[in-house]
Amino acid sequence: MSRVFIITGSRKGIGRQLAEYYLSKGDIVAGCSRGKSSIKNSNYMHFELDISDEDMVINMVRAVKKQHGHIDILLNNAGIASMNHILTTPYTSARKIFNTNFFGTFLFTREVSKIMIKQKNGRIVNYSTVAVALKIAGESIYSASKAAIENFTRISAKELSAFGIRVNAVAPTPILTDLIKGIQKDKIDELISQQAIHRLAEFDDISNVVDFFINEKSDFITGQVIYLGGV
Amino acid sequence: MNIIKDVVFSVLEEIGSEYNNDELKLPTEDTRLFGRNLDSFGVILMVTEVEEKLSNVLGFNISLADDRAMSQKTSPFRNVKTLLDYVEMIINEKKL
Numbered sequence: 001m002s003r004v005f006i007i008t009g010s011r012k013g014i015g016r017q018l019a020e021y022y023l024s025k026g027d028i029v030a031g032c033s034r035g036k037s038s039i040k041n042s043n044y045m046h047f048e049l050d051i052s053d054e055d056m057v058i059n060m061v062r063a064v065k066k067q068h069g070h071i072d073i074l075l076n077n078a079g080i081a082s083m084n085h086i087l088t089t090p091y092t093s094a095r096k097i098f099n100t101n102f103f104g105t106f107l108f109t110r111e112v113s114k115i116m117i118k119q120k121n122g123r124i125v126n127y128s129t130v131a132v133a134l135k136i137a138g139e140s141i142y143s144a145s146k147a148a149i150e151n152f153t154r155i156s157a158k159e160l161s162a163f164g165i166r167v168n169a170v171a172p173t174p175i176l177t178d179l180i181k182g183i184q185k186d187k188i189d190e191l192i193s194q195q196a197i198h199r200l201a202e203f204d205d206i207s208n209v210v211d212f213f214i215n216e217k218s219d220f221i222t223g224q225v226i227y228l229g230g231v
Numbered sequence: 232m233n234i235i236k237d238v239v240f241s242v243l244e245e246i247g248s249e250y251n252n253d254e255l256k257l258p259t260e261d262t263r264l265f266g267r268n269l270d271s272f273g274v275i276l277m278v279t280e281v282e283e284k285l286s287n288v289l290g291f292n293i294s295l296a297d298d299r300a301m302s303q304k305t306s307p308f309r310n311v312k313t314l315l316d317y318v319e320m321i322i323n324e325k326k327l
Binding site: 054055058059062110114117118162 | 272275276279282283286292294296
């Protein structure tokens with residue numbers, strides 16, 4: 001039986017690459033983004049939605065369950081980044097970042113867990129960032145939203161473990177995607193210089209950690225955050 | 232609404248059979264739930280089942296998430312009557 005994934009933010013960047021990667025392995029993927037699908041594959045279904053819209057998230061998760069009968073893996077990939085000083089950060093921007101990064105993760109975790117509870121099996125991978133550990137000036141809101149995800153990961157791992165659901169998080173270093181497009185090069189260089197291994201992340205670095213978390217042999221691994229690059 | 236009552240009672244009967252709980256196997260509106268016949272795990276199972284079954288029957292999705300869910304005194308899940316009233320309120324809000 002094919003594994004069924006939900007991958008948020010699957011239209012571009014890492015989300016799209018992960019969706020294509022698992023589709024190439026014969027898995028079924030349901031993805032979502034604010035825009036139209038960029039993936040053409042008979043095993044892929046796409047939903048256009050705002051991941052902080054509760055009704056839309058509920059409808060998507062139930063539609064995937066109805067279509068495929070089960071949901072095995074949730075990758076809470078969707079996220080937005082922002083660089084700004086706290087004194088010049090609009091409240092609307094801060095809310096938008098928390099809506100997408102944290103509340104989107106919360107809503108998908110809550111709704112998909114309802115399906116996984118009945119299956120008594122499921123794996124959830126959330127996304128943090130090395131910026132949480134490095135505490136880079138200019139990333140206060142973005143880092144705070146991801147720090148929230150880290151604690152949410154650890155606590156939801158405890159609350160869901162009795163139902164056979166494992167929850168972990170990967171914390172990538174910068175990777176060349178739209179997410180860091182607007183960030184100054186010297187800021188990225190400063191961040192990379194604080195890693196034990198001084199380079200940008202590549203797609204394989206992230207998929208390797210996701211593969212480890214969702215592997216059936218990792219059934220004793222939950223509530224963990226893995227930082228890339230030696231942070 | 233009878234439809235709500237039918238769904239809620241069938242879910243409680245299922246949970247009662249699964250956990251061999253006689254009060255849940257034969258529910259009435261006075262049957263106590265959270266704090267007596269259901270722990271927090273039981274409430275979670277009941278809520279997810281009721282949400283799914285009602286959504287299928289009604290043709291639209293509902294969420295029974297509530298800040299008071301785990302409160303012994305004010306939880307809408309403390310007995311069958313409060314649960315039925317709460318579900319009816321959620322459905323009415325959804326229809327507005």
